[in-house]
Amino acid sequence: MFKFFNKINLFWWTIRLGFETSFVFYLLRNFISIIDELIPIAITFIISLIINSLIYSLAHHITILTDYILTLIILSIILRLVFNITSEINHYLIVKLNSEWDIIHGAKFLEKISSLDFQQREDQTISLLYHKVEVGIDKNIKTLVLNTIPDLILNLAGLLVIAGIFLTLNPVFIMLIIIPIIINFIIDKKYGNEMYNIWKTEGENKIHVSKSKYALQNLNSGKEAKIYNINKYLIEKYKYHNKVFQKEYLAKSRSKTKYLSLSYILDSIIFGIIQIWIILQVLNKYLSIGLYSFYIMNLNTIISNLSHIEYASSIIINDINYSQDYRDLLNIQTVIKVNKNYKLKNESPSIEFKNVSFKYPKSHKYVLKNVSFKINKGESIAIVGVNAAGKSTIVKLLARFYDVTEGEILIDNYNIKDINLESYYRLWGSLFQEYSLFWFSIKENIAISNIKNINNINLMKSTTMKSTLDKDIKSLKYKYETFLDNEFYMGTNLSGGQKQKIAISRFLFKDSNLVILDEPTSAIDKLSEDKIFKEIYKYIKNKTTLIISHNFTIIKYIQKIIVLNHGEIVEQGYHEELMKNKGYYYKLYNTQAKHFNNT
Numbered sequence: 001m002f003k004f005f006n007k008i009n010l011f012w013w014t015i016r017l018g019f020e021t022s023f024v025f026y027l028l029r030n031f032i033s034i035i036d037e038l039i040p041i042a043i044t045f046i047i048s049l050i051i052n053s054l055i056y057s058l059a060h061h062i063t064i065l066t067d068y069i070l071t072l073i074i075l076s077i078i079l080r081l082v083f084n085i086t087s088e089i090n091h092y093l094i095v096k097l098n099s100e101w102d103i104i105h106g107a108k109f110l111e112k113i114s115s116l117d118f119q120q121r122e123d124q125t126i127s128l129l130y131h132k133v134e135v136g137i138d139k140n141i142k143t144l145v146l147n148t149i150p151d152l153i154l155n156l157a158g159l160l161v162i163a164g165i166f167l168t169l170n171p172v173f174i175m176l177i178i179i180p181i182i183i184n185f186i187i188d189k190k191y192g193n194e195m196y197n198i199w200k201t202e203g204e205n206k207i208h209v210s211k212s213k214y215a216l217q218n219l220n221s222g223k224e225a226k227i228y229n230i231n232k233y234l235i236e237k238y239k240y241h242n243k244v245f246q247k248e249y250l251a252k253s254r255s256k257t258k259y260l261s262l263s264y265i266l267d268s269i270i271f272g273i274i275q276i277w278i279i280l281q282v283l284n285k286y287l288s289i290g291l292y293s294f295y296i297m298n299l300n301t302i303i304s305n306l307s308h309i310e311y312a313s314s315i316i317i318n319d320i321n322y323s324q325d326y327r328d329l330l331n332i333q334t335v336i337k338v339n340k341n342y343k344l345k346n347e348s349p350s351i352e353f354k355n356v357s358f359k360y361p362k363s364h365k366y367v368l369k370n371v372s373f374k375i376n377k378g379e380s381i382a383i384v385g386v387n388a389a390g391k392s393t394i395v396k397l398l399a400r401f402y403d404v405t406e407g408e409i410l411i412d413n414y415n416i417k418d419i420n421l422e423s424y425y426r427l428w429g430s431l432f433q434e435y436s437l438f439w440f441s442i443k444e445n446i447a448i449s450n451i452k453n454i455n456n457i458n459l460m461k462s463t464t465m466k467s468t469l470d471k472d473i474k475s476l477k478y479k480y481e482t483f484l485d486n487e488f489y490m491g492t493n494l495s496g497g498q499k500q501k502i503a504i505s506r507f508l509f510k511d512s513n514l515v516i517l518d519e520p521t522s523a524i525d526k527l528s529e530d531k532i533f534k535e536i537y538k539y540i541k542n543k544t545t546l547i548i549s550h551n552f553t554i555i556k557y558i559q560k561i562i563v564l565n566h567g568e569i570v571e572q573g574y575h576e577e578l579m580k581n582k583g584y585y586y587k588l589y590n591t592q593a594k595h596f597n598n599t
Ligand SMILES: Nc1ncnc2c1ncn2[C@@H]1O[C@H](COP(=O)(O)OP(=O)(O)O)[C@@H](O)[C@H]1O
Pocket: 122, 360, 363, 367, 385, 386, 387, 388, 389, 390, 391, 392, 393, 394
């Protein structure tokens, strides 16, 4: 029972999606459909009146059009006209609603996905849900809301009217007609659910399909695809996984069709029985010829109504599951919660890690173990360590992309979980190891850290001078307006180092109070690197700073260095101190020094 009410509730929620798309247009769409459904019934009734009147005229040798017949003809012409006009309007409404749907629900979907926390994006259940909704929102849910439901409503309206008419003739008919429909409904319900459940067992295939498609469309992975000739491999993958998914689907679909065909035989038999009964009524003079034609025409309509209703229900049974998915997705609450919502002052904060241990949500292995350190207001700290030591993870925790497993992070002595994130991120100026540039212009790419200054040419120029990007820009035809994507007319593709310089310019463009840099110059040549770092040192003066770098010549000037290994702090201090200790830092430093001396 509870399940039933749940479904009703879900159905109502789904209808509301239509009204959300456009209240007026959706209302009109349904209203006009009902009118379009009822007008033909009215016309058949007028025709039956005309037939009866003609029979009367013939019997009484009347050879002219009586006023009565004329009125009926005019009425039917008007109805026909209304029908044609409203049908046309309805076509427009469908187009209009479809385009509104894409804009409104497409954006709503993207908004939701992008608002999810990282750990939620990495969760398989959520990922499957999101892939299902991505497919469903474009196809299943859209068709359901914009076509199937209005179809159901109009057929129900038609059915109600005709069933009323038939009830006066013989109530048994209604029952007879409904039998095959109920059988179909049961078949549809069974297969509808089974077909949808394929997502549970074969859903990952769809993720493969969507990823292969993305890889082939994406130019960057496209390069590798070409060199290693994996285009073909990817296309095969695309075809294969699509096929596996579709195979199950088609198999179910086939057996469904088989059973449905059987029930249509029953349907025809019932149609025959009713037809014969009505003819017998006419022969026995219980029914006029006019009414006979009215009933027969509407017998067809009622059967088509019922089969439409049945068809619509079968689609609804299947596709309402996608609607459920969409609702589930929209209802997902982010897991990163702000408890007390302290707003930070717009100045350099202090940062403290207190016995922080961390494992990624899906993993059992601790990536950070009991890490403690403090950066005072305006102080700089550097972190060194080999690959996978946990350096970038520290940055991700500091950005609150994840919450610590044990221990706490304090920002200005407040627990990071109590801080209003907007006020916190306002302080940030950062460059992540995996930074991203967008296809838009260089100018925009730089200015998004501080968008209100996008037209401040002086700031833009002084910034790119610091990052040494200015020289690269000089050689570009469209200078700052160059798009970072060759698919655009003013677009180009830059080298890895040039791209990183844009990312550096981005954080320098904002006068931030907290600077977090994760391997900021990893792709840049030594010569530029030294220049850039001189500027970075100027920039971070009196700003709370955390720098992660492999480059010892750079970090050795930072007062406090943390040496991380296997997620643990193994040493900390300033460069000379650490060198004197002859510990892990000393070993790392010498390895690099040897390398540089050799090359
Ligand atoms: N999203 C993630 N899920 C699970 N494990 C991760 C994730 N990101 C990183 N790791 C693991 O955490 C460890 C530390 O990674 P990271 O902090 O990026 O190292 P570093 O920056 O020091 O090279 C690695 O073993 C890596 O595999």
